[in-house]
Amino acid sequence: MSNETQRRGRSVTLGPVGETVMRNITYHRTLRKLSIAALADLVTRQGHRLTRQALSEVELGNRRVDVDDLVALARALDISPATLLMPLTRDHDDTVEVIGDASAPAEVVWSWLTAEVPLDYRPGYGHTPEGEADINEFRRDSHPSWSRSNHSEAG
Template sequence: MTKWSEGIAARVAGEVKRLREEQQPRLSVAKLADRTTELGHPMSRAVISDLELGRKRTLDVAELLVLARALNVSPAALLYPELPDRPVEVWPDVSVRSILAVQWLSGESPPARLLEEGEQPVPTAEYEASQAGRERITIARQYEKNRGMAEQLAAESLDGFDEDQKRIARDAALRFRRETRKSLHRMRELGMWVDDE
């Protein structure tokens, strides 16, 4: 256990406590523990209290995920709560603005982007891996957006629409379905796992 890893646990603990206490009505430690149990990864009241009080100085990924879900926030919001500019130690002895840490965590920027500009060039392999990761995220987002819009338009009742409005709605649905198919094809080319049923 390092000072850095303890800092992560302390930062998450502080945000868990803040979010818990800001809920209306206030969410007790017991209720939060109950939520983690309902989600399938029980964290006892004692464990959550110890985390908030600093006696529990480590946090595993499963605990981070279940606490985020129980509090209805993203794991990134617990890890890096003071967006966008609060400095955060993203790796041992490397502090960056919180927004840069979130961008790295989500695959939107390469690790070297977090270092001070000019301190170190981004290695080609790292840059290419980051670009590939970013493409996967972007294409998955496009797929979900287009699929959702196509489904929404297909479910819409066109009763009460005039012929021009119906044509526009049908054209839009076709366009979203076509874009969904293109995204699906690209995801398969990239070897991504897609359930398109």
């Protein structure tokens, strides 16, 4: 499902990740009892200019969030950027649409976003020699070099 809106003659189309980020910004802002103005001001005070109008357009789906916005909003909301990318689900095994034809259980998507397992991981796979090797390779490629020694075993 995508959200398409018209803005100043331009069409803004959000894919599943864009819609997730839009919903999560609103959710976490509301959870902290922050107004749009208060969150925009906080983001700006922390060094990333984000107007109230721009944040309002983000929450309405009329403006995309770029990577700098994502990190600045996560910082202001005191959450990980991965939290803004993760769809809200009830259960760990709820299916989550990621992008295109990629979907997976929520716990796998979270583990992928946090660089623990590949997106195509399935429970039990890490307990096979091939699965363990794939997970270790994924972690080696995904983690900063200074942290790799902390993730040498597959889960």
